[in-house]
Amino acid sequence: MKLKNVFASRWGIIAVGALIGVLATLLQKFGNPPNMGICVACFERDIAGALGLHRAEVVQYLRPEIIGFVLGSFLSALLFREFRPRAGSAPIARFVLGVFAMIGALVFLGCPWRAILRLAGGDWNAILGLAGLAAGIWIGTLFLKGGYNLGRSQSTYPSVGLMMPIIMLGFLAFIFLNPHIPGEPKSGILFYSLKGPGSMSAPLWISLAAGLVIGILAQQSRFCTMGAIRDLILFRQTHLFGGIAALLVFAFLSNFFLGQFHPGFQNQPIAHNLHVWNFAGMTLAGLAFALAGGCPGRQLFLSGEGDGDAAVFVVGMIVGAAISHNFGLASSPAGIGPHGAAAVIVGLIVCLFIGFTMRHKSA
Amino acid sequence: MSAVVDARGLSCPQPVMMTLNRIEALGKGVIEVLVDTDTSMENVARLAKNKGWSVKEIQDEGTGYKLVLEK
Numbered sequence: 001m002k003l004k005n006v007f008a009s010r011w012g013i014i015a016v017g018a019l020i021g022v023l024a025t026l027l028q029k030f031g032n033p034p035n036m037g038i039c040v041a042c043f044e045r046d047i048a049g050a051l052g053l054h055r056a057e058v059v060q061y062l063r064p065e066i067i068g069f070v071l072g073s074f075l076s077a078l079l080f081r082e083f084r085p086r087a088g089s090a091p092i093a094r095f096v097l098g099v100f101a102m103i104g105a106l107v108f109l110g111c112p113w114r115a116i117l118r119l120a121g122g123d124w125n126a127i128l129g130l131a132g133l134a135a136g137i138w139i140g141t142l143f144l145k146g147g148y149n150l151g152r153s154q155s156t157y158p159s160v161g162l163m164m165p166i167i168m169l170g171f172l173a174f175i176f177l178n179p180h181i182p183g184e185p186k187s188g189i190l191f192y193s194l195k196g197p198g199s200m201s202a203p204l205w206i207s208l209a210a211g212l213v214i215g216i217l218a219q220q221s222r223f224c225t226m227g228a229i230r231d232l233i234l235f236r237q238t239h240l241f242g243g244i245a246a247l248l249v250f251a252f253l254s255n256f257f258l259g260q261f262h263p264g265f266q267n268q269p270i271a272h273n274l275h276v277w278n279f280a281g282m283t284l285a286g287l288a289f290a291l292a293g294g295c296p297g298r299q300l301f302l303s304g305e306g307d308g309d310a311a312v313f314v315v316g317m318i319v320g321a322a323i324s325h326n327f328g329l330a331s332s333p334a335g336i337g338p339h340g341a342a343a344v345i346v347g348l349i350v351c352l353f354i355g356f357t358m359r360h361k362s363a
Numbered sequence: 364m365s366a367v368v369d370a371r372g373l374s375c376p377q378p379v380m381m382t383l384n385r386i387e388a389l390g391k392g393v394i395e396v397l398v399d400t401d402t403s404m405e406n407v408a409r410l411a412k413n414k415g416w417s418v419k420e421i422q423d424e425g426t427g428y429k430l431v432l433e434k
Contacts, residue, residue, distance in 0.1 A: 008405050082401045084426075089374065144376065152372030155399070155426060222402050227375060234376060235383070239409060293374045309374075 005080075007220035010242060016221040017246030023210050024117055024247075025254040027065070030202035034260070034269035035121040037251075038065060038214075039114035040296035041105035041285075042270075044314070045321035045330075046198050047171070050190050053318070054325035057185065058196025062175055064204055066300065067168045068211015073219035073304025074165040075212070080220065085161025087308025089153040093354055094292055094309050098316020099323060100347035101288035101296065106321065106330040107281030107340045108132070109271055111296045112225035112289075115282065116244060118271065120251035122263035128275045132282030137229045139283075140290020143355035144234065148291070150358060153309055161306025164314065175204065197270055219305060224298035226289040270333060277336045277344070284347045291354055366392070370407075371399040371427055378403040379410050382432075386414050391434040393419075399427035407432075 006012050024037030036042055042059075049060030077083040105111050108129045110118060115133060118126035178188030185194055193199040201207065217223075221243065228240035255261040265273050272278070289295050292313050294302060299317075302310035324330040329343040368385050370378035378398050385394050394416075396407050404427075408418045411432045420431040 005401070005405065080401075084400060086372070086399070089372070144380065149373065149377050153374070154372060222405070224375075230376065235379065235410070237410075237413065293376075307374075 005220060007217060008222060010239060013221045013223060013240065013243040014246045016217045016223050017243035018250040019217065020113075020214055020223070021117075021120065021247040021249070021251035022254045023214060024113070025120070025251050025258060025260060027202045027207065027210055028260060029258050030206050031200055032202050032207075033197040033200040035118045035123055036110070036114055036197060036270060037117060039110050039117070040066070040069075040300065041102055041111035041317065041321075042109075042114060042197070044102070044296070044318050045106060045324070048318050048321040049198060049325070050192070052189075052191055053322035055191075056325040056330070057198075058193050059198040059325070060191040060193045061198045061201055062171055062190055063201070064172075064175065064207040065211035065214075067172050068208045068213075069215040069218070069297065069300045070164055070168040070304040072212040072215020073301040074215075076216040076219040077305035082219075083161060083306045085156050085158050085306040085308070086153040087156050087160050089309045090150040090358065091309055091312045093150060093358065094313045095316040095319075096350060097288045097292040097354065098299075098313040099320035100350055101285050101292070101313075102317040102320030103324050103329050103343050103347055104136075104281045104284030104286075104288065105296070106324045107336055107344055108278050108285070109331050111285070113247075113295075113297055116225070116248050117251055118268070120248055120261075121255050122261045123268040123271055124263065124265045125268060125271050125273050125275070125278055128278035129282040132279035133286040134229050135279070136283040136286020136288070137226055137290045138233055139287050140355070141230060141234045143291065147359040148355055149360060150291075150293070150309075151360065153307075156308065158306075160308045163308065164303035164311040215301065215304060218297065219301045222298075223301075224295050226286065226295035227298065229286075230290055272331055272333055272335050274335055277331070277340065280344050281331070281340075284344050284351065287348070287351045287355075291351060366394050368394060368396045370403060371397050373403075375402065375406065379406050382407050382410055383414070386411070386416060386432075394432045396430045396432065397427060398430070401428075404428040404430065
């Protein structure tokens with residue numbers, strides 16, 4: 001039998017959540033956008049922009065943290081003999097869930113990680129987002145209790161499991177072959193923001209190293225923000241919740257000491273205070289995460305350990321970001337996009353369709 | 364009385380839900396649970412302990428694990 005996995009213990013996951021909280025606030029100190037030391041949704045959106053899949057000039061940067069997350073998880077899975085190539089569990093449904101998860105997250109302006117980091121930075125609008133997230137996950141648990149599942153995956157060729165790590169190595173090569181030229185919005189094939197959140201970043205090596213460390217630890221600890229709330233509702237189990245509670249507490253403490261804590265509803269960075277849409281956007285995202293079985297961070301870590309279905313969800317999120325910005329669905333500090341409200345409603349209908357129609361009573 | 368829960372290929376939280384259903388249906392006895400990832404193995408073992416069942420054995424079967432739970 002394998003060595004006992006200390007990171008999957010109660011104190012292990014609390015330590016990992018605490019470390020993510022501190023690293024995220026430090027990344028912000030080193031240059032990442034305010035209350036956005038780490039945001040999986042925002043960073044995947046920035047990657048979509050860097051690749052030119054959307055042309056929103058303020059959110060274009062190939063974020064090294066995301067590359068680090070996948071490669072760190074991949075290395076960890078290899079090291080601990082947990083790399084298991086698998087795929088084939090309703091990939092197109094997972095793609096669609098990824099698209100709408102991103103659309104919902106960009107109406108709120110953040111993934112669950114950023115929602116917690118926003119709260120830890122004093123942005124009280126995040127309370128609405130987190131409440132919406134919990135509501136969406138609660139709806140997801142009703143489907144789970146009713147027999148919803150996406151079906152079994154199959155073990156498959158190692159190369160299928162290697163796809164996402166290889167894609168991330170390709171992204172890393174893009175960064176080195178097309179480095180940012182100060183003052184230039186484009187370098188070779190990559191777009192670079194000159195203003196807005198996309199122009200704010202910690203140095204490449206710091207971002208990449210932080211991503212790798214988090215990738216390794218999150219793979220081992222199974223850190224998942226959606227799972228934390230889902231398990232609490234479904235099983236009254238607090239194991240994963242310890243991780244996100246630690247993230248909140250330590251990010252708050254770190255923000256406080258770094259002078260990054262600014263409480264209030266008004267004038268918060270990269271945020272709006274339309275309470276209904278903060279709530280509804282994250283309800284959509286939470287439901288999509290619950291139906292897909294993981295928060296955006298967890299999907300990245302799973303894709304690194306060989307889960308081809310999680311990889312499809314990630315690709316769905318990147319495409320969803322492009323759709324969000326091309327079709328005017330994403331919010332900005334000025335408020336929601338012209339079609340953001342309609343997209344949330346369509347997304348909820350699509351998620352309900354998936355939830356109601358994919359049921360299989362398995363003993 | 365023994366029962367088998369085959370949760371191979373299913374992702375979170377299905378293996379835990381299926382094991383929980385069987386634990387509640389049986390009350391006591393022996394349950395064999397088949398899973399294919401380390402995460403599922405850990406989650407099922409944690410559930411069993413929380414529900415007062417003991418994890419008698421965890422066999423590494425190469426492509427996954429077989430857990431033997433008992434109460």
